[in-house]
Amino acid sequence: LAKTTQPISMDSYEGQEVNITCSHNNIATNDYITWYQQFPSQGPRFIIQGYKTKVTNEVASLFIPADRKSSTLSLPRVSLSDTAVYYCLVGDHAGGTSYGKLTFGQGTILTVHP
Amino acid sequence: DTGVSQDPRHKITKRGQNVTFRCDPISEHNRLYWYRQTLGQGPEFLTYFQNEAQLEKSRLLSDRFSAERPKGSFSTLEIQRTEQGDSAMYLCASSLAFGLAGEDEQYFGPGTRLTVT
Numbered sequence: 086l087a088k089t090t091q092p093i094s095m096d097s098y099e100g101q102e103v104n105i106t107c108s109h110n111n112i113a114t115n116d117y118i119t120w121y122q123q124f125p126s127q128g129p130r131f132i133i134q135g136y137k138t139k140v141t142n143e144v145a146s147l148f149i150p151a152d153r154k155s156s157t158l159s160l161p162r163v164s165l166s167d168t169a170v171y172y173c174l175v176g177d178h179a180g181g182t183s184y185g186k187l188t189f190g191q192g193t194i195l196t197v198h199p
Numbered sequence: 200d201t202g203v204s205q206d207p208r209h210k211i212t213k214r215g216q217n218v219t220f221r222c223d224p225i226s227e228h229n230r231l232y233w234y235r236q237t238l239g240q241g242p243e244f245l246t247y248f249q250n251e252a253q254l255e256k257s258r259l260l261s262d263r264f265s266a267e268r269p270k271g272s273f274s275t276l277e278i279q280r281t282e283q284g285d286s287a288m289y290l291c292a293s294s295l296a297f298g299l300a301g302e303d304e305q306y307f308g309p310g311t312r313l314t315v316t
Contacts, residue, residue, distance in 0.1 A: 128203070128290050128307025129242065172241055187232075187292075187305060189241025 224293030
C-alpha cells in the first residue's frame with residue numbers, strides 16, 4: 086500500500102479556510118485517496134474520497150493533481166468543532182488483495198482557535 | 200440509531216484475564232473490520248470479515264486474539280490472557296461493498312477502550 090506523509094499538526098482560526106496536503110509518491114493506478122476525521126474518543130468518520138481532479142461534497146473539497154502524487158483536503162470556513170485529527174489514506178478500495186482494509190498514518194492534528 | 204455500536208465502551212481488566220467485545224454493524228453491511236488504536240497513533244487493521252467468513256488477519260493478531268462473526272451480523276473479538284500491551288481502543292467498522300467496483304466507505308463505531316492493569 087502506498088505510504089502517505091502529512092503534517093503532524095496545523096493551527097487555524099475560526100472562519101478561515103484550511104488546506105491539509107498529503108504526499109503519496111508511490112500511489113498505484115488502482116488506488117483511491119480517502120480522508121477521515123477523528124474526534125477524541127470516537128471512531129474515524131469518512132469525509133471525502135477521490136481518484137483524480139477535484140471532488141466536492143457538503144463538508145470538504147479534495148484536490149488531486151494530474152500526477153496524483155499528492156492531494157489536498159480543503160475545509161472551508163472552519164469552526165471550533167472542526168478541531169480533530171485528519172487522516173489521509175491511499176489504497177485499493179476497489180477490491181483485490183486489500184479487501185478495502187484501511188491503513189492509517191499518524192494523521193494531522195488540526196486545532197482551530199477562536 | 201442505525202450506526203455501528205460497540206459494547207462495552209470501556210473495560211478494565213487485570214492482566215491474565217480474558218475479555219470479549221461485541222460489535223453490531225449497520226444492518227445489511229456485508230463487510231466488518233476490527234482495528235486497534237493506541238494513543239497518538241492511527242488505527243491499525245486487525246481483521247476483516249466478508250459476511251461470516253474471516254478473510255484476512257493482521258500479523259498483529261496473535262494467537263491470543265480471536266474474532267467471530269457467526270451469522271454474518273454481529274461480531275465478537277476475544278482476547279485471552281490479556282497483557283498490559285493490549286491496552287488500546289478497539290474499533291469496529293462496517294461497510295457495504297459490491298465485488299471489485301467502487302468505493303468502500305467504512306462506518307466506525309465509538310470503540311471499546313481496554314485498560315489492562
